[in-house]
Amino acid sequence: MPAFSHPRLGDVALAAALHALADPCRLAIVRRLALGGELSCSAAACHDVPKSTLSNHFKILRAAGLIRTRTAGRDHLSTLRGDEFETRFPGLLATVLAQPEETANAA
Amino acid sequence: MPAFSHPRLGDVALAAALHALADPCRLAIVRRLALGGELSCSAAACHDVPKSTLSNHFKILRAAGLIRTRTAGRDHLSTLRGDEFETRFPGLLATVLAQPEETANAA
DNA sequence: GCAACAGTTCAATAATTCGGAACTATCAAA
DNA sequence: TTTGATAGTTCCGAATTATTGAACTGTTGC
DSSP states (O other), X not given: OXXXXXXXXXXXXXXXXXXXXXSHHHHHHHHHHXXXXXXXXXXXXXXXXXXXXXXXXXXXXXXXXXXXXEEXXXXXXXXXXXXXXXXXXXXXXXXXXXXXXXXXXXX | OOOOOOOOGGGOOHHHHHHHHSSHHHHHHHHHHHTSSOEEHHHHOOTTOOHHHHHHHHHHHHHTTSEEEEEETTEXXXXXXXXXXXXXXXXXXXXXXXXXXXXXXXX
């Protein structure tokens, strides 16, 4: 794996960004990354998501310009592209992350 | 058509809301509604989207709690559920609408 | 009545997504 | 180096979702 391809944020469409965030598993990953630090694919594990699906989620997040992934041995560590994303889509990530942790069911 | 079913905002998941906004055609509809007023299905017309597709887009927006639709003769007029949506997802709609009009291509 | 129009629903097709199995690459130990 | 376990990706068939023409419902106006 000779490094990953990361889009320039200018090439990311708003629809792609929203789509990437519109998935509970991907959003959970982004939330964790927003706390800081790097996250390996396996450490991300939303409940029982298979490896291949998880790998695909990371790919989508990468394509949306949300994360940057580097290879470290056999791990692929990802970090948020927070500042860049903020520049491209001002306020978007912060607003989404500010939403209640999900459990949408008020009476 | 005995009126439409509109979810309580408390029953709308964040993922559903983001998904609804993650489509250029639907987002264009929401942008127009955000300017105020009601919009009929046919008046919404994004370029060359067929009626059935458009109808489905409205259905998705309705299910996401973004719009309310009422019947007026043979027209189905929709309005934004702006305040309710804002209460459920603080800042979300405003932030999305504040994003550049789309044409993501800087060098 | 009839014809035109606004939208929805249905059904078939197209496009995405999911996930198991196979594969690649790294690390650790002997 | 060889063996074995681990981290991730890729491949590809299955399940899900999206698209859209055609048929249908209800409305308006003649």
